[in-house]
Amino acid sequence: MPESRSQQVVEVRAALSHALGAAKDSLDAAETELEAALDRRNRVVAAARERRGRLAHERDKRLGEIDEQHERDLAELAETAAETAAAAAPGAAGAPWQRWSPTPADSGTTAPELRVGELLLPWDGEVPALVPLLDRGHVLVRGDPRVGDDVVAGLLLRALGSVTPGRVTLTGYDPEQLGGGLAGFAPLAPAGVLQFVGPGGLGPLLDELVDNVRRINETVLAGEHSSLRELASATGRRPEPWRVAILLGSGRPDELSKHERGQLDRLVRTGAACGVHLVIRDIPVPQAANIEIIDAMPGDGARLSGCGDLPVQLDHGPPQAVVTSTCRQIADAVAAGPEPVALDSLLPEQEWQETSARALTAPLGDSPQGAPVHVTLSDYPPHALIAGPSGTGKTNLIYAWMGALAARYSPAELAFYLLDFKEGVSFARFAPGRRDPSWLPHVRLVGVNVNTDREFGLALLRFLGAELRARADAAKRHEVTNLAELRAEDPDGSWPRIVAIVDEFQVLLSGRDAVAAEAVDLLEDLARRGRSQGIHLVLASQDVSGIEALWGRPALVAQFSLRIALPRARRVLAETNTAADVLPRYHAVVNADSGAVEANRVVRVPDAGNRERWSALQHRLWRRRTQELPAPRLFDGDAIPRLDDSPDFRRMTPAATVAAPVVLLGETIDVESRSARTVLRRAPGRNIAVMGTRVDEACAVLNTAARSLAAQFEPGAAQFKVACLDTDAATAVESLKAFLPADTGYYDADNVDLLLEDAQDRATSGTSADKPMFLLLYAVDAAPGNGAAMLRTILRQGPERRVHVIGWWRGASLLRDTLGGQASRTDVIGSWVALDVHGSELSPYYPGHGSPAWYPRPWRALHFDRSVHRGAEVIIPYGHQ
Numbered sequence: 001m002p003e004s005r006s007q008q009v010v011e012v013r014a015a016l017s018h019a020l021g022a023a024k025d026s027l028d029a030a031e032t033e034l035e036a037a038l039d040r041r042n043r044v045v046a047a048a049r050e051r052r053g054r055l056a057h058e059r060d061k062r063l064g065e066i067d068e069q070h071e072r073d074l075a076e077l078a079e080t081a082a083e084t085a086a087a088a089a090p091g092a093a094g095a096p097w098q099r100w101s102p103t104p105a106d107s108g109t110t111a112p113e114l115r116v117g118e119l120l121l122p123w124d125g126e127v128p129a130l131v132p133l134l135d136r137g138h139v140l141v142r143g144d145p146r147v148g149d150d151v152v153a154g155l156l157l158r159a160l161g162s163v164t165p166g167r168v169t170l171t172g173y174d175p176e177q178l179g180g181g182l183a184g185f186a187p188l189a190p191a192g193v194l195q196f197v198g199p200g201g202l203g204p205l206l207d208e209l210v211d212n213v214r215r216i217n218e219t220v221l222a223g224e225h226s227s228l229r230e231l232a233s234a235t236g237r238r239p240e241p242w243r244v245a246i247l248l249g250s251g252r253p254d255e256l257s258k259h260e261r262g263q264l265d266r267l268v269r270t271g272a273a274c275g276v277h278l279v280i281r282d283i284p285v286p287q288a289a290n291i292e293i294i295d296a297m298p299g300d301g302a303r304l305s306g307c308g309d310l311p312v313q314l315d316h317g318p319p320q321a322v323v324t325s326t327c328r329q330i331a332d333a334v335a336a337g338p339e340p341v342a343l344d345s346l347l348p349e350q351e352w353q354e355t356s357a358r359a360l361t362a363p364l365g366d367s368p369q370g371a372p373v374h375v376t377l378s379d380y381p382p383h384a385l386i387a388g389p390s391g392t393g394k395t396n397l398i399y400a401w402m403g404a405l406a407a408r409y410s411p412a413e414l415a416f417y418l419l420d421f422k423e424g425v426s427f428a429r430f431a432p433g434r435r436d437p438s439w440l441p442h443v444r445l446v447g448v449n450v451n452t453d454r455e456f457g458l459a460l461l462r463f464l465g466a467e468l469r470a471r472a473d474a475a476k477r478h479e480v481t482n483l484a485e486l487r488a489e490d491p492d493g494s495w496p497r498i499v500a501i502v503d504e505f506q507v508l509l510s511g512r513d514a515v516a517a518e519a520v521d522l523l524e525d526l527a528r529r530g531r532s533q534g535i536h537l538v539l540a541s542q543d544v545s546g547i548e549a550l551w552g553r554p555a556l557v558a559q560f561s562l563r564i565a566l567p568r569a570r571r572v573l574a575e576t577n578t579a580a581d582v583l584p585r586y587h588a589v590v591n592a593d594s595g596a597v598e599a600n601r602v603v604r605v606p607d608a609g610n611r612e613r614w615s616a617l618q619h620r621l622w623r624r625r626t627q628e629l630p631a632p633r634l635f636d637g638d639a640i641p642r643l644d645d646s647p648d649f650r651r652m653t654p655a656a657t658v659a660a661p662v663v664l665l666g667e668t669i670d671v672e673s674r675s676a677r678t679v680l681r682r683a684p685g686r687n688i689a690v691m692g693t694r695v696d697e698a699c700a701v702l703n704t705a706a707r708s709l710a711a712q713f714e715p716g717a718a719q720f721k722v723a724c725l726d727t728d729a730a731t732a733v734e735s736l737k738a739f740l741p742a743d744t745g746y747y748d749a750d751n752v753d754l755l756l757e758d759a760q761d762r763a764t765s766g767t768s769a770d771k772p773m774f775l776l777l778y779a780v781d782a783a784p785g786n787g788a789a790m791l792r793t794i795l796r797q798g799p800e801r802r803v804h805v806i807g808w809w810r811g812a813s814l815l816r817d818t819l820g821g822q823a824s825r826t827d828v829i830g831s832w833v834a835l836d837v838h839g840s841e842l843s844p845y846y847p848g849h850g851s852p853a854w855y856p857r858p859w860r861a862l863h864f865d866r867s868v869h870r871g872a873e874v875i876i877p878y879g880h881q
């Protein structure tokens with residue numbers, strides 16, 4: 001058993017050793033594995049570390065890239081925002097106060113947004129914070145009152161400075177006298193750009209604004225446009241101003257009545273489309289998308305509802321000096337009135353397309369709402385009265401009206417007769433001139449500088465009277481009653497509507513003389529009957545006396561139912577109609593109902609005075625005229641007519657025998673260019689006496705007589721004898737020699753007795769078969785010796801034997817002396833021309849008429865021929881012969 005035990009021990013040992021060996025192996029294996037594992041782990045850890053490092057690097061790199069991209073995006077966005085803001089708020093709407101000045105833009109352009117501060121962005125550049133007010137919405141300011149004041153002042157100044165002066169108007173409601181940024185704007189008040197309503201005024205103010213919105217919707221937008229902004233961008237015109245109401249409440253919840261609250265809601269909803277905007281503080285308003293809320297806080301605490309949560313730094317208020325000077329500037333510009341509109345705005349697209357059969361209608365300008373204001377002359381209203389103090393644009397208005405009419409109606413449809421009683425040549429542009437040969441083809445007559453020649457006004461009225469009768473007769477023949485019917489019945493006839501314009505017509509009616517009396521009678525007849533015959537009168541006057549001259553004739557005034565009043569014109573509208581008192585410059589009130597207030601229409605008149613613009617129109621129409629159309633007659637009271645231009649003189653041709661030689665004496669004052677004449681028939685009394693001391697005029701009349709006679713006779717067919725007894729007339733006589741036949745006899749004081757003896761012989765013993773003899777005697781009162789006695793014989797007996805005296809006596813009484821003194825007969829002087837001789841001295845030569853109303857004036861004479869005249873006529877001696 002010991003063996004077995006040792007055996008067993010051995011075996012156990014062996015087993016143990018084996019086991020130990022096995023365990024060791026296992027341990028070794030395990031350790032190797034551990035080592036490998038540790039190694040692996042170390043490698044994994046190292047790899048992991050390395051990857052983390054790489055990842056971190058990658059992440060950092062990416063983050064860096066993202067940051068950069070973010071900054072780039074932000075900068076890009078901020079830059080775009082800044083650019084957009086600069087475009088949305090150009091000039092005065094966005095410039096910082098340090099370099100701010102007004103930049104008024106056209107009313108047609110879109111309204112800018114207005115800067116109130118700066119968006120605080122992590123960006124180097126500046127992004128302005130803008131508020132959409134004009135044409136877009138309303139603004140509610142809350143928060144710090146002082147900052148709020150600055151915001152309101154800034155907004156208003158930017159709005160005012162961005163548009164044409166007067167296009168933004170302000171109304172302030174400030175019952176608590178908070179000022180609210182408004183105080184500095186006071187200089188706008190006198191020009192009506194700013195007004196304040198007091199406590200209790202909120203209701204009426206809101207009502208007025210609502211009324212404006214309603215009116216603009218109904219009459220301006222009129223269903224065609226959804227807003228003024230849209231209208232402005234479609235038409236380039238903005239007929240209404242922006243009306244901004246600044247409502248500074250007290251913060252009391254009961255400040256607004258129910259009605260006021262309703263009106264406020266209405267304005268919030270509908271105002272902006274009509275340019276009515278609210279800037280509100282401390283008044284509760286409903287939430288609305290078009291109200292920009294400004295939380296006014298100092299520093300970076302401010303917010304704008306339109307900018308979300310972005311912090312905003314509000315601008316300081318505008319410097320007081322800038323506010324004041326800008327407001328003054330705006331007020332001055334508004335007081336001075338708007339810039340003139342161009343004449344072209346009155347012209348039609350196609351010229352000469354209208355028919356005047358029923359009426360003459362043309363625009364005179366635009367209404368304040370931008371719609372054209374048309375003016376009509378027809379059966380009603382037939383005639384117009386225009387009044388405007390000097391310088392208010394009356395002449396311009398007449399031009400504008402004429403331009404608008406002339407462009408629409410051809411000369412076959414419309415004829416103008418123009419007369420200007422004031423000094424100057426305002427209508428002369430319509431007639432051919434030295435520099436410009438064109439004329440307005442519709443114009444038949446232009447009278448300028450007729451202030452002393454009231455007879456010319458009379459002549460025009462007489463002419464129109466004759467035309468009226470001709471039309472009435474034609475109407476009777478065609479059994480019709482008015483122009484439209486006459487034109488339908490007589491389509492080939494020439495029946496244009498006639499518009500006679502008389503500027504400063506009161507000159508014609510002034511005084512209580514025969515001219516005025518006849519003028520009023522003629523006017524009354526024309527005004528009454530002209531309406532149906534297409535004859536329209538337009539009377540213009542600058543002072544109230546002009547209108548008053550008519551006032552005494554209510555029946556006459558009543559016919560002038562179209563009234564046009566320029567700024568400050570008085571009495572042309574109805575007595576209680578004061579619309580003209582508040583008209584801005586270049587505006588007029590047009591009233592087609594005799595001045596009744598309800599018929600007022602305000603019109604802004606374009607600038608038609610501009611010569612170039614006018615002349616472009618005139619030239620265009622002139623080139624379109626038919627070649628037969630004659631140039632208008634130009635009567636210029638300041639010009640001395642020339643015999644060579646006289647149609648009567650030009651028609652004269654020489655003949656061997658002339659039964660009734662015609663003596664021309666001067667130009668008549670008439671619508672047609674016509675010479676005053678006396679016919680020297682073989683009949684008693686056919687002599688001509690020129691009376692007066694004025695040498696030049698007397699010589700002018702005698703020379704005209706001599707030249708016109710000479711033009712009718714072939715050489716040798718008549719005898720001319722010229723005596724010059726006043727050396728002052730020598731030059732005139734000398735100049736005559738070129739025109740008289742070579743065998744003319746010339747005499748002076750030394751030998752005039754020979755001439756008279758000769759002529760006396762012819763006068764007493766000649767025969768009617770003898771050649772006519774014309775004695776042209778200059779200063780004949782100076783005939784020496786028994787010259788007077790011989791002259792008497794010649795005057796009395798000569799004409800029947802074809803011996804005629806054309807003599808100049810240097811005074812009416814000297815003629816009387818020649819004729820044999822006070823009691824002598826005067827019928828040997830069948831025709832006379834009086835120069836500076838008073839009417840009372842002429843009565844002996846003016847049989848059956850008393851004495852003519854004649855007040856001598858330079859280069860005018862009175863002519864009377866007892867064989868043909870009922871009354872004496874004023875004539876203008878021909879000059880420069």
Ligand SMILES: Nc1ncnc2c1ncn2[C@@H]1O[C@H](COP(=O)(O)OP(=O)(O)OP(=O)(O)O)[C@@H](O)[C@H]1O
Binds near residue numbers: 341389391542604
């Ligand atoms: N609508 C207008 N637009 C621009 N300028 C105008 C307008 N109306 C008048 N003017 C200018 O005002 C000035 C006076 O105008 P205008 O001669 O027509 O006045 P008036 O009332 O006829 O004066 P007067 O009777 O003294 O001649 C002129 O220089 C004219 O060019």
